[in-house]
Amino acid sequence: MKTLIKFSSLLFIVILNQACKENHSETLPYDDIVQKSAKQYAKMHQTIYPEINNKKFIPRTINDKGQPTLVGIYDWTSGFYAGSLWYLNFLTADSKWEKPALEYTKKLDSIQYWGGNHDVGFIIECSYGNALKKTVSKAFDSVIVQTAKSLATRFHPKAGIIQSWNASKKWNCPVIIDNMMNLELLFHATKISGDSTYYDIAVSHADKTLENHFRPDNSSYHVLNYDVETGDILNRNTHQGLADDSAWARGQAWGLYGFTVCYRETKKPNYLKQAIKIADYIKNHPNLPNDKIPYWDYNASATNETPRDASAAAITASALYELSSFMGVEGEKYENFADKIMLSLSSPNYFADKATNANFLLKHSVGSIPHGVEIDVPLNYADYYFLEALYRHKNINQ
Template identity: 70%
Template sequence: MKILLKTCQLLIVALVLTGCKNKTEKPVEDTRTIIEKCTDQYTFLSDSIKSALDTKRMMPRNIGKNGQTGLTGIYDWTSGFYPGSLWYLNLLTNDSKWENLALEYTKKLDTIQYWTGNHDVGFMIECSYGNALKKEASAAFDSVIVQTAKSLATRFHPGAGIIQSWDSSKKWNCPVIIDNMMNLELLFHATEISGDSTYYNIAVSHANKTMENHFRADNSSFHVLNYDTETGEVLEKRTHQGYADDSAWARGQAWGLYGFTLCYRVTKDENYLNQALKIADFIKNHPNLPEDNIPYWDYNAPVDENTPRDASAAAITASALLELSGYLSTEKSNIYNTFANDIIKSLSSPAYFAETGTNNGFLLKHSVGSLPHGVEIDTPLNYADYYFLEALYRQQN
């Protein structure tokens, strides 16, 4: 009996140790597998667009209604995401193939540094040249970052304290969208490189005004605010891509979470950390968030079996949460880290991650560009892939 009892005890210990070992190793194995699948997919994608290298449209953005890969030029707001994805593949694999391809596509964006026609130059240049600088120092690339920040700074209105998003029109006097929080990283980066605090101060001013005006009592964000450029008065609070003016457009909430998290990274201002936490809790605890944590395109949209999900919003959220969790106490960190990993697990599943050789080479299925405009509904999008790869990189590190 004693021998039998001792044998059972040893067996239980062995099973517990095996379970612990599997718990530790399984996520690593899963991550390695998904990275391998990412490289296979992007090999397929990059090979399929080689014929477009000498045209004005060379950046893969989506799949068009004709089933062909939708290509866009360098002045499209999404132009930095493909080279950015290539940089992350290089950082994840250390394969020089991806570095060479990333450099090739990054350098195509050189003239963007002088463009003052859109606030999205932050997306374009920070995702491409900014990620290139994670690989190695380059005075030439530093120069591109600073010059782009100068161009972006021309859209700043000191009286209102904000960076104008789109140009004025009959519809808008001075529109500012929540997405604009993402372009502040470029300004912070430019101050770090140059030592010129002008860019830092503009970013902080814009973040403060956004925190003051963009958010509702439940910590959800409006999409578009229309400002008086002289007084800073908010003339309207509207939406452009959401379900309604007072709804919570899913990708907009993700932009806000990511934006305030990066602001805390640079400034260590607790107000930004608290704002990021409020947004994270809004997303995590929303009653309309599906069980797999991939949101519908708008948190307030009517839901039925045909309501589109937005994998891009989920990928942005996961990446932001992984960074946010690093700034918190262990208990809180575990909560948001687990939420991020659960999102990544869902995105890595066959429900959202494309089978190799399908989806025209894009990684994720089921994203939404702008449902109210009937554009890019239930399709792969290059920025969904970008933030998914960034999340994998942050998870790995």
């Protein structure tokens, strides 16, 4: 009998191990990819640092000649480079990254007073927000709170939403799914200041987005045009997707990430439920390629010529790791999905060879195909969310 029990136990372990191997057929080469990332960015820093006192000094992408395209602080992507330097500091535990991370972060100081765009959340939370993970600083706290005040000026109480872009001939009050990413800054500001105003604005915006932005299949529209007095939806459109009724890949990732953050900060079950629905939409989409790196739009033609979007994949992976941490055993399938995405992004198909790609990490991202810009190029936010995903992978496995 004892022999039978031992055999049964051994058989169970063998079956369990086999199941684990099937779920994790490959292991993410964490140490190797961190080392490669650090070497790439060390070269990038060496190349672009001489420009730091110029108006344009932050690497965003590359030009037609393969040279880095630099932008100034009011570009919506200006916080990602500083954020990537912070994540390299966290990932490598090498203090050499802290000085440049601080320097590029402090260069964004004046953004805290800018109310001209909703993207201040991207800019400041990715830079100063990450700096505060490393440094206790009342000055940095003040930047977060002041930026939240500036962002709050774009809130329309009657409609319950934060306006994304300024009014134009096309839209009265456009609100884009990307705006979910700026709510983290508002939650952070309430934690620092104790002023619930910012928290309440974030929750209001998230509730209205949940109510109005999603289709029955849990894909999201890109742009909603609001009447700020009544809260009525005047139009549902796209700006960077294939069509008004299509599922722009990066937009789906923004929604997944944003509602995961909202659940983290509020513990409201409806936000977790929505994040899971979006994750399942992405995970089970029939047009998702086998390597789990989406085409630029989930409704785009599935051909070898159709551009992929590594930035959407990196954002998705980072969000999935955090989502999985809220779900216990049920979260394992989302962690496994994130692992598969990261394995692809870490492969030579997407991760650049040493000293190529203008020293950006990832190849094959898409900015905006309808506008004919940044197609099949590296993008600084693809790198940022890739490094963040590595950081979250590390924390989960610890």
